[in-house]
Amino acid sequence: MKFYKNFVVFWTVIYLAIAFIGRFTTYHKEVFPFFRWSLYSKTPNKVEFPFVMVTKIGDSLIPPTNILDLSNIHHVSAIDMNLNVINLYNVVSNNLNEFELDDSSFLRILPSGSNFELFVKTLDLSKKEYLNTEKTTKVCNIIDNKIIDFD
Numbered sequence: 691m692k693f694y695k696n697f698v699v700f701w702t703v704i705y706l707a708i709a710f711i712g713r714f715t716t717y718h719k720e721v722f723p724f725f726r727w728s729l730y731s732k733t734p735n736k737v738e739f740p741f742v743m744v745t746k747i748g749d750s751l752i753p754p755t756n757i758l759d760l761s762n763i764h765h766v767s768a769i770d771m772n773l774n775v776i777n778l779y780n781v782v783s784n785n786l787n788e789f790e791l792d793d794s795s796f797l798r799i800l801p802s803g804s805n806f807e808l809f810v811k812t813l814d815l816s817k818k819e820y821l822n823t824e825k826t827t828k829v830c831n832i833i834d835n836k837i838i839d840f841d
Contacts, residue, residue, distance in 0.1 A: 735816035740779035740829070746805035757799075757806065764799045774799065775808075782808060782830055782837065797835045805833045 814823040
């Protein structure tokens with residue numbers, strides 16, 4: 691039993707020494723596995739998730755379908771497609787000009803003549819019942835590679 695008490699005290703002292711010394715010697719003022727005070731303070735409370743619903747591919751009308759579910763058509767991985775959607779949302783939400791939209795790789799993913807709608811879902815994670823704060827907003831329609839309207 692004495693060994694266990696000494697073991698716990700020894701490693702507690704080592705742990706606190708590393709955390710204390712690391713606080714004054716590291717650039718970020720913390721050592722990750724020992725103390726990470728800002729882990730949750732740097733998490734944003736309001737989160738936005740842009741997504742694209744495709745309504746027409748080339749000449750074919752389809753029911754509104756999330757573009758992530760159409761990987762057999764665009765042959766882009768879900769992670770890359772999600773990054774493309776985020777880039778498209780940034781271009782559109784920052785009111786950048788039509789040239790920058792044409793320059794984005796998103797419009798070359800689907801065949802010409804495709805129609806899709808850009809939405810953004812927002813959540814407020816500072817609320818305990820954050821699912822009740824879910825709000826979906828239509829950002830714009832893109833028909834035949836042209837932004838038709840902003841909502």
